Amino acid sequence: MLNRLGSLLLLGLAALARGQGLYKEADPIELYANKVGPFANPNEVYSFYSLPFCAPEDMEIRREDLGPLLKGDRPRKTLYDIHFRVPQTLKQLCKAKLSEADVKKFRQAIVDDYYFELMLDELPIWGYVGELETRAVLDTANATRYYLFTHLDFSIAYNADRVIEVNVSADPLQRVDLGQGGAREVSFSYSVRWQATDVAFGDRMSRYAQSSFLPQSFEIHWLSIINSFVLVLLLTGFLSIILMRVLKNDFSRYAAAEEEEEDEEETGWKLVHGDVFRLPPAFSAFCAYVGTGAQLLSLVFFMLVLAIMNMFYPGNRGSMNTAALVLYALTAGTAGFVSAHMFGRFYGPDGRWAWNLLLSATLFPVPLLCMFCFLNTIAILYESQAALPFGTIMVILVIWLLVTLPLTIIGGVLGRNTAKGREFTPPCRVNKIPREIPPIPWYRTPVCQVFMAGFLPFSAIYIELHYIFASVWGHKLYTLYGILFIAFVMLLIVTAFITIALTYFQLAIEDHRWWWRSLFSGGSTGFFVFAYCFFYYFGRSSMFGFMQTSFFFGYMLVASYAAFIMLGTIGFAFSFIFVRRIYSAVKCD
Numbered sequence: 001m002l003n004r005l006g007s008l009l010l011l012g013l014a015a016l017a018r019g020q021g022l023y024k025e026a027d028p029i030e031l032y033a034n035k036v037g038p039f040a041n042p043n044e045v046y047s048f049y050s051l052p053f054c055a056p057e058d059m060e061i062r063r064e065d066l067g068p069l070l071k072g073d074r075p076r077k078t079l080y081d082i083h084f085r086v087p088q089t090l091k092q093l094c095k096a097k098l099s100e101a102d103v104k105k106f107r108q109a110i111v112d113d114y115y116f117e118l119m120l121d122e123l124p125i126w127g128y129v130g131e132l133e134t135r136a137v138l139d140t141a142n143a144t145r146y147y148l149f150t151h152l153d154f155s156i157a158y159n160a161d162r163v164i165e166v167n168v169s170a171d172p173l174q175r176v177d178l179g180q181g182g183a184r185e186v187s188f189s190y191s192v193r194w195q196a197t198d199v200a201f202g203d204r205m206s207r208y209a210q211s212s213f214l215p216q217s218f219e220i221h222w223l224s225i226i227n228s229f230v231l232v233l234l235l236t237g238f239l240s241i242i243l244m245r246v247l248k249n250d251f252s253r254y255a256a257a258e259e260e261e262e263d264e265e266e267t268g269w270k271l272v273h274g275d276v277f278r279l280p281p282a283f284s285a286f287c288a289y290v291g292t293g294a295q296l297l298s299l300v301f302f303m304l305v306l307a308i309m310n311m312f313y314p315g316n317r318g319s320m321n322t323a324a325l326v327l328y329a330l331t332a333g334t335a336g337f338v339s340a341h342m343f344g345r346f347y348g349p350d351g352r353w354a355w356n357l358l359l360s361a362t363l364f365p366v367p368l369l370c371m372f373c374f375l376n377t378i379a380i381l382y383e384s385q386a387a388l389p390f391g392t393i394m395v396i397l398v399i400w401l402l403v404t405l406p407l408t409i410i411g412g413v414l415g416r417n418t419a420k421g422r423e424f425t426p427p428c429r430v431n432k433i434p435r436e437i438p439p440i441p442w443y444r445t446p447v448c449q450v451f452m453a454g455f456l457p458f459s460a461i462y463i464e465l466h467y468i469f470a471s472v473w474g475h476k477l478y479t480l481y482g483i484l485f486i487a488f489v490m491l492l493i494v495t496a497f498i499t500i501a502l503t504y505f506q507l508a509i510e511d512h513r514w515w516w517r518s519l520f521s522g523g524s525t526g527f528f529v530f531a532y533c534f535f536y537y538f539g540r541s542s543m544f545g546f547m548q549t550s551f552f553f554g555y556m557l558v559a560s561y562a563a564f565i566m567l568g569t570i571g572f573a574f575s576f577i578f579v580r581r582i583y584s585a586v587k588c589d
């Protein structure tokens with residue numbers, strides 16, 4: 001086991017060393033073929049040689065570290081013979097004998113808008129496999145042309161003994177129409193041009209930060225982002241002012257009633273003082289949710305800090321996946337600690353705390369694992385490179401077993417021990433028998449309330465969400481991590497306020513089941529995010545096919561679930577502080 005981790009570390013070092021290519025004139029430079037796939041489907045990537053390109057004998061995959069593997073990178077050698085600073089005019093790569101099935105494969109790839117990714121000295125380069133041309137002719141059967149590009153032109157810039165920049169372009173004059181007929185022979189060729197540049201080696205990745213694939217960087221709608229921020233903050237402000245006034249009224253009313261010492265029938269939230277601190281059903285699971293939420297909050301926080309520190313620059317392949325994996329393992333202690341601590345303080349020392357620990361260790365990982373297995377199976381059936389190799393899965397399992405699980409347990413034991421002797425005493429005594437809940441109008445029912453709760457927080461992040469989706473499920477680059485951080489903080493603030501307000505209104509109509517409700521109200525944004533997926537899929541993206549569709553909805557379901565837990569925790573935590581405060585301020589007997 002340790003061996004594996006050790007070799008993982010070595011692999012990482014090897015990858016670091018590999019990028020530092022120093023070449024002498026005429027030194028060979030290996031060109032790797034990384035993947036091909038439909039441009040619209042970022043996850044549907046296949047081996048370069050799944051298309052009948054000319055392949056070398058040795059198709060072994062170059063060893064990669066965890067990040068690129070998670071991203072679906074599997075570089076294989078190619079036949080391109082490139083030497084440092086040696087120009088090449090029109091060199092033949094090979095004459096490929098394409099069978100009818102091969103031609104069909106290429107044709108389908110051209111229809112699906114396939115692109116390829118090659119790598120030269122760790123620099124990714126992209127191009128299209130072919131192009132589709134539709135002509136306006138009478139004979140409709142012959143109107144579409146399927147052109148396969150057969151000539152690639154590499155233009156490479158160098159500075160002293162380093163490769164700085166690589167461009168690849170397909171020669172539009174050398175293309176083959178695969179429209180008619182079946183088997184044929186196609187000749188592939190390439191050319192290489194070299195030019196000197198004075199860009200420093202350290203800056204060579206910065207061009208990828210500006211545009212990723214084709215010239216399609218974001219046009220940021222600053223105005224709309226600021227607009228939504230201001231609008232949401234204003235609304236939240238109004239809401240809190242109203243709430244303060246109403247609360248002030250309540251307090252003076254209750255105080256007056258006490259002074260007069262009349263046996264006037266009490267109304268409003270004070271009436272349920274004997275019920276609000278009764279622990280909700282399935283309290284162990286409740287604690288586990290709050291613990292998991294705390295862990296996910298810290299995970300997102302650290303990810304954003306890393307992002308602001310520019311750790312996820314575009315050349316750092318798969319760094320975000322690796323960071324998420326490692327940070328999830330390292331923050332696991334939070335889940336165990338918060339869950340066990342809360343359980344211990346509310347429930348006392350004789351609760352079933354092992355069960356509680358088990359719940360906090362599985363609430364999020366198990367759904368994630370199930371989804372991963374399902375999607376990985378689909379990827380394997382599609383023979384896609386998005387399927388993780390067995391070794392990588394083992395490494396992830398080992399990390400879970402050796403880091404995540406022990407940390408959760410240590411956190412849980414610590415949480416339980418620190419809770420000992422510090423049991424929570426509610427400001428009002430809890431009645432033995434729950435109070436009956438009066439009839440509730442339809443717009444105060446749980447479903448309506450939860451729907452209302454998600455509306456405002458969702459509108460705060462709606463615009464950001466579009467950019468995130470376009471970079472995660474498209475080829476755009478996200479660089480505005482500062483803004484994302486602000487949006488995240490705003491989301492938390494708005495969620496807290498909305499949940500507090502809704503909890504107040506709920507208690508005001510003497511409905512005292514607020515524990516789970518506040519969790520759901522806070523987390524309700526997660527439902528909205530998942531609903532937004534449908535809008536994005538059908539309205540904003542051109543993803544297609546069963547594999548990409550299941551990847552998109554599958555992983556978004558897990559992400560929405562994570563958002564639900566995380567924001568639900570915020571909703572509950574702030575509602576709890578609020579409830580404890582208002583009931584400490586009134587005299588209850």
Ligand SMILES: *[C@@H]1O[C@H](CO)[C@@H](O)[C@H](O)[C@H]1NC(C)=O
Binds near residue numbers: 139142180
């Ligand atoms: C389609 O067009 C090509 C090129 O113009 C021509 O060679 C071919 O004969 C046409 N095929 C049919 C079925 O009309």
Ligand SMILES: *[C@@H]1O[C@H](CO)[C@@H](O)[C@H](O)[C@H]1NC(C)=O
Binds near residue numbers: 155156157166195
């Ligand atoms: C690569 O393409 C870009 C954009 O077209 C151009 O600015 C740059 O000079 C090219 N670099 C090389 C080495 O050809």
